[in-house]
Every structure is written in structure tokens, then in C-alpha cells.
Amino acid sequence: MSTTLPIAGPGAMRSYVRTLVRRHPRLVWGALALHVCAALAALAAPRLLGGLVEAVETGTTLGHVDEVIALLAGALVLQTVLTRYARYVSQVLGEQVLAELREDFVGNALALPVGVVESAGSGDLLTRTSRDVEQLGWSVRWALPEWTIAVITAVLTFAAAVSVGWWVALPCVLGVPPLVIGLRWYLARAKDGYLRESASYSTINATLTETVEGARTVETLGLGRERIDTIDGDIAESYAAERYTLFLRTVFFPAMEISYLIPTVATLLFGGYLYTQGQVSLGDVTAATLYVQMLIDPVDRIVSILDELQMGAASLSRLLGVAQVPDDRQVSGETPDGEQLAAADVRFSYVEGRDVLHGIDLQVGVGERIAMVGPSGAGKSTLGRLLAGIHPPRTGSVTVGGVGLVELPLDDLRGHVALVTQEHHVFVGTLRENLALAAPPGATDDDIRESLDAVDALDWVDSLPDGLETVIGSGGRAVTAAQAQQIALARLVLADPHTLVLDEATSLIDPRAARHLERSLAAVLEGRTVIAIAHRLFSAHDADRVAVVEDGVISELGSHDELVAAGGSYAALWDSWNGRG
Structure with missing residues (x-):
């Protein structure tokens, strides 16, 4: 069952913004100061022009006109210079804030419990990583600085307009009711609308990713039309979501x-009336009208950019929401006493009310090799993930050295228990970089080569044109599924945990090669605890004990010879494997 990652509320967003402001006080206040000075410089023009109109009315000289023009030019140059530096500082601040937010998001995403990531699917995270980061980047780099400039300009322009005379406030007030009503109507609907829009993109990405990853299955089972219908439905929902937000904007x-046009017309009419009554001068009417006219541009930008900020706020709430996923482990601070791995009365469910493990007890001796076998869907992989500390049990406990696995910090846990599955990932970079991810500090090329030799990969690595410096991953040299699995196993050798959980870790390798590889690994991992989940029963034959998992319980536990002699489920599997069933 798929779940949706959380979305941060207004309180969390305000707290994060305050944190960012505290990190960059000089840039924040420096940008605000420059914007204020630029806005003040722009306010000189209406005063100067109003005074010039009045001077012309009463009589003036050409020299006075030239002086006013020079002052206007000086104010314009000053405004241009201040605006340029104000925007430069704002851009620098925006880039730093965006970089920090990206780093925080990546850190939060990497800290997500694996179970949450699997449940949410890749579509939601992919959309947050791509579209939401891109949208927020646009808001931080451009929308927020421009909106800040517009707000400062509007406030100072209104103050300058009122300074001409109290009467200027009356026409401005006429524009407030439609402005407030429109804003309240829009803001009450916009955030939910944009969140719905973003969620629809997540759904589309999830469907596309699932279809592409399972392309062969889709083709084999003839599911093409069904997948097309699914994506059509997702696109229809996205269309409806975008149409709704477009409707909001068109209203x-x-x-x-x-x-914001009403105040301009009202100022001109009301000012003209007062002038005819002899209560104000022509210069005052000119200056007031110009000031109110100047309000149109910043108010227009405030309103227009508010739409961008709503989308940016929706993206920010989705990015910050990743940090609100509750941790599935509670670090106790206790230190394990040894490497004894034990499960006691373990029950686990992916869906509430439907356990897939039912009261499992298992004591794993230090240095023991246990093979877990059983039919598909019996719970082997789930049990393996609990024994590796990937999931916490619903009830019961899984401990190492007497301390619960979910009570250990992740870095400490991986020093005790590590999981390797048939799923693997090759990162973009050199082969050395891919392997060094798991290597301890100070690891040398000799250590890396020894790890490759341990997993029978040294021959094909040495045959590469650049050896360890060969670039692999997307855009680099392609590696086969079997080679990628060997890289994953080599990382495991370098990580050097005491206990290994191998979930079909050699499934993509040819059976004969896998047999040889497992024997090579056994020599390298001598003395370590190994829990191997496999369908190939030669792994079970070599193990110290075999655990047969059926219907979420361990139905049989003992050595290979003991279980064959018992004539139960394992014996039937062994006979079938050897062609005697």
C-alpha cells in the first residue's frame, strides 16, 4: 500500500525561514537596507516634478528647470546603482539559501526510514527532488527578491503620497476593499490547489517510473493498454488540478x-476638486497623482509574484515535510555486549492488522552461518530485513549483544549488521569511487583490489581500459547485472561488518559462478556471522543450520542432515532440488 510523504505546516515553514535568517543576518539586513535606499531614491521624482509644475505655474527660470532635470537624473542614476547592488545581494542570499535547503533536503531524504521510502514509492520523492526544488529555486532566486522590492517600494511610496496631504489617503482607501476581498478569496484556495497540482505530478512520475522499470513485465503480460489507461487517468487529474489553479488566477x-486602478482615478478627480476649491496647489495634485500612479507597479508585482510565492510555498512545505517523517529507531545509547544476534517473539506487518511474521524466535550464534529457505512469500526477506535492522518489529525484539537493533545509531548498526540484496545500485563515477563508498578511512588500492578478488571480480576489472579509474554508471561504461552485484558484494567486504544478511545476494550470477563466489566469500568471511536467504539449496547444504520459513513462522530449524533425516518440508525441498521429487 502506497503512502504519501508528509507536508510541513505553516509553523514549520516559519520556523525554517527564521533559522535561515539567523544564519545570514548580514546579507538579509544588507539587502533590505539597499532596497529601502533604492526605493527612497525613486521617490524624489514625483516631488521634483510636482515642484516644477508649481514653479512653472507661478513663473520660473530656465536655470531652475535645468537644475530640476539634473536632480532628476541624479536620483535616477542613484536608484539604478542601489537597485543593482540590492538585487545582487538578494541573488547571493537566494543562492546560499537554496544551496542550504537542498543540502537539508538531501540529508533528510537519506535519513528516511527505508520502510517509508519503499511505501511512498519513488514518484513522490522524485517530484520533490526535481520539480519542487526547481520551483522553489525560481521563487528564492527571483520571486522573493522582487516581491521584497515591491513591498518596500509600495510602503514607502504610500508614505510619500500621504506626506503630500492627508486627503491622498482617501482615494487609496477605495482600492483596499477589492484588494482585501480578492486576496482573501485567492489565498484561501491557492495553497491547497498548488499542493494538489504537485501531488498530481508525483502520481504521474510514480506511474511512469513503475512502467519503465517493469517494461518487460508489461510487455510480457500484455499490460500496455492498462498502463496507458492508468497514465491517462493521472494526466486527467493533473489537468483538472492545473485548470483549477488557472481558474483562480483568471478571477x-x-x-x-x-x-489598484481605482485609487489613481480617484486621486486625480478628488485632487482636481480640491484644487478648484483652492485647498491644494497644482504641484500637490501632480505629486500625489504621480505617487499613487507609482503604486500601481509595485502593487501589481506584489499581486503577480504572490502567485509564484504560493507555488514556492507549496514546494517548500513538501520539501520540509520529508523531515517530519518520524524516525523508526530510538537510540538508547547502550553498547552491545558482543555480537550475539537474537530475535524474540517477533511479529511484523506492512499493513496494520495483517502480520507477515508471527512470533518468530531465533538465536544466532557468533560466527554461525544460517541459511533461510522456504517458498516465495513466506516471509524470508522480511525476517532478513528485521535481522539487519532495516525495520523495527511490531512486537518483540531483535537484538545484537543484548541491545535492540533499532536502538543503535545507523553508523554503529552497520558496523554490527549489514544487508546485501539482489537489488543494487552503481553510482556515476569511477569504479574506485563506487567501492570507496564503503571503505574505511585510509583504505588503499590494495584493499580495494583484495575486496574485488574476494568476490571473483578482479579479472574483469583488470581487463577494463582504465582499471579502477574506469567511469561506470549512467553515461559511463555499462556493467552487467552480475558485475554490479559483485561490486555490491565487494563493498560489503570493504565495510567489514561482523554479521551479514545476504538476501539472494548472488541471484543474478550464473549458478556455477555463484557457487564458486559463495565459497570464495566464505573464506573471506570466516569467523563472521552469516544469514543467507536463498532459493539455491547448495547454500543451505554448506550452512551450519537451516531455518525453514513458512507462512511467517520458522517451521523447521537444524542442520542440513538433521532436516533431511526428519523428512519434513526441507527434505521435500531438497529432494525436489535434486530431481528426486
Whole structure:
């Protein structure tokens, strides 16, 4: 069952913004100061022009006109210079904030419990990593600085307009009701609309990713039409979500246009009336009208950019929501006393009310090799993941040295128990870099080559044109599935944990090669505890004990010879494996 990752609320967003401001006080206040100075420089023009109109009315000289023009030019140059540096500082601040937010998001994403990632699927995380980061980047780099400039300019321009005379406030007030009504109507709907829009992109990405990854299965089972219908439904939902947000904008923006045009017309009419009554001068009417006219541009930008900020806020809430996934482990601070691995009355469920493990007890001796076998869907892999500390049990406990696996910090846990599955990943980079990910500090090329030799990979690595420096992964040299699995096993050798859980770790390798590889690994891992989950029963034959898992319980436990002699489920599997069934 798929789940959706959380979305941060307004409180968490405000807290994060405050944290960012505290990290960069000089840049924040420096940018604000420059924006204020730039806005103040822009306010000189209406005053100067109003004074010039009044001077022309009463009589003036050409020299005075030239002086006013020079002052206007100086104010314009000053405003341009201040605006340039204000935007530069804002851009620098935006880039730093965006970089930190990306780092925080990556850190939070990597800290997600594996079970949550598997349940949420790749589509949601992929959308947050790509589209949401891109949208937020646009908001932080451009929308937020421009909106800040617009707000500062609007506030100072209104103050300058009112300074001409109290009467200027009356026409401005006329634009407030439609502005407030429009904003309240829009803001009450916009965030949910944009969150729905982002969620629809996540669904599309999830469907596309699932279809591409399972392309062969889709083709084999003839599921093409079904997958097309599914993506069509996802696109229809996305279309509906985008159409809704477009509807919000088509209602909101015209209403705002009216709200900030009304004050300009009203100022001109009311000021003209007061002038005819002899209560104000022509210069005052000119300056007031120009100031109110100047309000149109910043108010228009405030309203327009508010739409971008709503999308940015929706993206930020999705990015911050990743940090709100509750941790599935509670570090106790206790130190394990030895490497004894034990499971006691373990029950586990992926879906509430439907356990897949039912009261399992298992004591694993230090240095013992246990093979887990059983039919598909019996719970072998699930038990292996609990024994590796990937999931916490619903009830019961899984401990190493008497300390619960989910009570250990992840770095400490991986020094005790590590899991290798048939799923693996080759990162973009050199082969050395791929292997060094798991190597302890100070590991040498000799250590890396020894790990490759341990997994029978040294021959093909030496045959590469650049050896360990060969670039692999997306865009680099392609490696086969079997080679990628050997790389994963070599990482395991370098990581050097005491206990290994191998879940079909050699399934992609030819059976004969796998047999040889497992024997090579056994020599390298001598003295370590190994729990091997496999369908190939030669692994069970070599193990100290075999655990047969059926229907979520361990139905048989003993050595290969004991279980064959018992004539139970394992004996039937062994006979079938050897062609005697």
C-alpha cells in the first residue's frame, strides 16, 4: 500500500525561514537596507516634478528647470546603482539559501526510514527532488527578491503620497476593499490547489517510473493498454488540478487590476476638486497623482509574484515535510555486549492488522552461518530485513549483544549488521569511487583490489581500459547485472561488518559462478556471522543450520542432515532440488 510523504505546516515553514535568517543576518539586513535606499531614491521624482509644475505655474527660470532635470537624473542614476547592488545581494542570499535547503533536503531524504521510502514509492520523492526544488529555486532566486522590492517600494511610496496631504489617503482607501476581498478569496484556495497540482505530478512520475522499470513485465503480460489507461487517468487529474489553479488566477488578477486602478482615478478627480476649491496647489495634485500612479507597479508585482510565492510555498512545505517523517529507531545509547544476534517473539506487518511474521524466535550464534529457505512469500526477506535492522518489529525484539537493533545509531548498526540484496545500485563515477563508498578511512588500492578478488571480480576489472579509474554508471561504461552485484558484494567486504544478511545476494550470477563466489566469500568471511536467504539449496547444504520459513513462522530449524533425516518440508525441498521429487 502506497503512502504519501508528509507536508510541513505553516509553523514549520516559519520556523525554517527564521533559522535561515539567523544564519545570514548580514546579507538579509544588507539587502533590505539597499532596497529601502533604492526605493527612497525613486521617490524624489514625483516631488521634483510636482515642484516644477508649481514653479512653472507661478513663473520660473530656465536655470531652475535645468537644475530640476539634473536632480532628476541624479536620483535616477542613484536608484539604478542601489537597485543593482540590492538585487545582487538578494541573488547571493537566494543562492546560499537554496544551496542550504537542498543540502537539508538531501540529508533528510537519506535519513528516511527505508520502510517509508519503499511505501511512498519513488514518484513522490522524485517530484520533490526535481520539480519542487526547481520551483522553489525560481521563487528564492527571483520571486522573493522582487516581491521584497515591491513591498518596500509600495510602503514607502504610500508614505510619500500621504506626506503630500492627508486627503491622498482617501482615494487609496477605495482600492483596499477589492484588494482585501480578492486576496482573501485567492489565498484561501491557492495553497491547497498548488499542493494538489504537485501531488498530481508525483502520481504521474510514480506511474511512469513503475512502467519503465517493469517494461518487460508489461510487455510480457500484455499490460500496455492498462498502463496507458492508468497514465491517462493521472494526466486527467493533473489537468483538472492545473485548470483549477488557472481558474483562480483568471478571477484573481482582473479583480486586482481594478483594485489598484481605482485609487489613481480617484486621486486625480478628488485632487482636481480640491484644487478648484483652492485647498491644494497644482504641484500637490501632480505629486500625489504621480505617487499613487507609482503604486500601481509595485502593487501589481506584489499581486503577480504572490502567485509564484504560493507555488514556492507549496514546494517548500513538501520539501520540509520529508523531515517530519518520524524516525523508526530510538537510540538508547547502550553498547552491545558482543555480537550475539537474537530475535524474540517477533511479529511484523506492512499493513496494520495483517502480520507477515508471527512470533518468530531465533538465536544466532557468533560466527554461525544460517541459511533461510522456504517458498516465495513466506516471509524470508522480511525476517532478513528485521535481522539487519532495516525495520523495527511490531512486537518483540531483535537484538545484537543484548541491545535492540533499532536502538543503535545507523553508523554503529552497520558496523554490527549489514544487508546485501539482489537489488543494487552503481553510482556515476569511477569504479574506485563506487567501492570507496564503503571503505574505511585510509583504505588503499590494495584493499580495494583484495575486496574485488574476494568476490571473483578482479579479472574483469583488470581487463577494463582504465582499471579502477574506469567511469561506470549512467553515461559511463555499462556493467552487467552480475558485475554490479559483485561490486555490491565487494563493498560489503570493504565495510567489514561482523554479521551479514545476504538476501539472494548472488541471484543474478550464473549458478556455477555463484557457487564458486559463495565459497570464495566464505573464506573471506570466516569467523563472521552469516544469514543467507536463498532459493539455491547448495547454500543451505554448506550452512551450519537451516531455518525453514513458512507462512511467517520458522517451521523447521537444524542442520542440513538433521532436516533431511526428519523428512519434513526441507527434505521435500531438497529432494525436489535434486530431481528426486
